[in-house]
Amino acid sequence: xxxxxxxxxxxxxxxxxxxxxxGTGVFAEAGRLLHTVYSGQRVFVVSNPVVAAHHLVALQxxxxxxxxxxxxxxxxxxxxxxxxxxxxQILGWLLESRAERHTPLIALGGGVVGDLAGLAxxxxxxxxxxxxAPTSLLAQVDSSVGGKTAVNHPLGKNMIGAxxxxxxxxxxxxxxxxxxxxxxxSGLAExxxxxxxxxxxxxxxxxxxxxxxLARDPVAVNHAIHQSCRAKAMxxxxxxxxxxxxxxxxxxxxxxxxxxxxxxxxxxxHGEAVAVGMVLAGRLSTMACGFEKSEQQRLEQLLATFGLPxxxxxxxxxxxxxxxxxxKKVSGGKMRFVLLERLGRAxxxxxxxxxxxxxxxxxxx
Ligand code: NAD
Ligand code: GLY
Numbered sequence: 001x002x003x004x005x006x007x008x009x010x011x012x013x014x015x016x017x018x019x020x021x022x023g024t025g026v027f028a029e030a031g032r033l034l035h036t037v038y039s040g041q042r043v044f045v046v047s048n049p050v051v052a053a054h055h056l057v058a059l060q061x062x063x064x065x066x067x068x069x070x071x072x073x074x075x076x077x078x079x080x081x082x083x084x085x086x087x088x089q090i091l092g093w094l095l096e097s098r099a100e101r102h103t104p105l106i107a108l109g110g111g112v113v114g115d116l117a118g119l120a121x122x123x124x125x126x127x128x129x130x131x132x133a134p135t136s137l138l139a140q141v142d143s144s145v146g147g148k149t150a151v152n153h154p155l156g157k158n159m160i161g162a163x164x165x166x167x168x169x170x171x172x173x174x175x176x177x178x179x180x181x182x183x184x185x186s187g188l189a190e191x192x193x194x195x196x197x198x199x200x201x202x203x204x205x206x207x208x209x210x211x212x213x214l215a216r217d218p219v220a221v222n223h224a225i226h227q228s229c230r231a232k233a234m235x236x237x238x239x240x241x242x243x244x245x246x247x248x249x250x251x252x253x254x255x256x257x258x259x260x261x262x263x264x265x266x267x268x269x270h271g272e273a274v275a276v277g278m279v280l281a282g283r284l285s286t287m288a289c290g291f292e293k294s295e296q297q298r299l300e301q302l303l304a305t306f307g308l309p310x311x312x313x314x315x316x317x318x319x320x321x322x323x324x325x326x327x328k329k330v331s332g333g334k335m336r337f338v339l340l341e342r343l344g345r346a347x348x349x350x351x352x353x354x355x356x357x358x359x360x361x362x363x364x365x
Contacts, residue, residue: 247338
């Protein structure tokens with residue numbers, strides 16, 4: 001591993017390609033970076049009070065260093081605010097502020113802010129430029145890259161949304177200093193996911209660097225974010241609209257979304273639900289995909305070492321089935337599961353027998 005604390009990647013999407021800037025102090029460069037794609041002096045920022053209290057000043061200073069002024073909307077904190085009403089309020093604010101369609105919108109926050117502000121940017125006057133400035137680990141390694149934007153509906157998570165790519169992603173790893181431990185660990189679940197689905201070497205590296213990552217060592221953190229974003233960028237470049245390979249990013253998510261919906265948004269953190277989802281997917285994989293038990297145990301051990309949950313809440317099997325059947329990954333009435341053939345190789349399977357699924361749910365509860 002190179003001893004780097006900053007790096008840049010590119011998401012290759014033709015005319016809509018964009019850079020991901022990762023490093024300590026990226027926000028100090030915000031104005032300079034923005035001026036590579038935008039010549040104006042006015043931007044809009046969506047954040048929330050928690051993130052704004054810690055990181056808005058650094059971002060605004062970076063913008064004003066290039067003469068850019070920012071107007072800020074603070075939405076309420078938390079997953080429950082990722083809804084249609086909040087989206088509508090942001091659109092109203094943009095209209096009242098007479099935002100023009102070429103003026104950028106910067107999403108400063110975790111995945112909730114990024115998803116909701118991203119959808120607002122997609123909708124406002126049929127699309128205004130979007131900059132993702134993710135501040136949670138989960139948003140830095142996953143939600144800020146790839147263009148999925150959404151709000152939740154009471155009947156399902158992320159059910160109302162659009163694909164809308166940002167023009168740049170600014171990952172200032174200094175922001176992680178204020179991220180609560182539980183949130184940081186939740187983000188590590190998505191990091192593990194990349195190793196599990198397509199990068200065995202990275203999985204090995206994670207096993208050897210758990211303590212450095214838990215200590216938020218800047219070099220280890222940069223490497224983990226870089227490798228995660230690199231994997232995501234490659235998958236998104238190959239399959240932007242999730243007609244094939246991109247579905248692999250959903251390892252653990254069919255189960256995870258069911259947990260989040262069953263318990264009400266916000267009870268379990270997204271990464272925690274995904275971690276348990278990966279445990280269940282791993283166990284189903286040993287039954288249906290030839291995933292070796294020793295590898296399943298390695299996966300569970302790594303998640304446990306990071307402090308992620310392995311056991312799931314008390315949800316009756318019938319409720320699981322109902323919730324999972326409502327998931328976006330259902331196609332032609334059949335549930336699709338991302339399963340593991342081995343660490344570093346995932347597949348999508350649509351032929352899983354209900355009996356096998358029930359057995360995993362019952363024996364894991
Ligand atoms: P979040 O946005 O709710 O952030 C978690 C908490 O940490 C919040 O309280 C937030 O205010 C706080 N926070 C964020 N950054 C902070 C910082 N630097 N210092 C202190 N506090 C900070 O949740 P999340 O885990 O970032 O994201 C979860 C959301 O992302 C879910 O809604 C999920 O559906 C979505 N998601 C989207 C995609 C995608 O591709 N679009 C992928 C994965 C997850
Ligand atoms: N987080 C899943 C995706 O971006 O496709």
